[in-house]
Amino acid sequence: MTKIQTFSLNGQNYSSQNRFTIFDLLKYFDYNLSLLVIEYNNYICPKNNWKKIYINSNDKIEIVTIVGGG
Secondary structure, three states: OOOOEEEEEOOEEEEEOOOOEHHHHHHHOOOOHHHEEEEEOOEEEOHHHOOOOEOOOOOEEEEEEOOOOO
């Protein structure tokens, strides 16, 4: 039996049967990786940890993108 995990991404709930990292999630949603700040369970997640941290049930992820303007 496959376990379904539910997590929050930018305030929206998602479910998945697959195990994946923060990096995998960012690639799936096609984010520009050089312009992001990730908050993972209320803590800023350093970029060098994105490939090491696996998403689990009840995790809360907020993605902040940097936008230029004038």
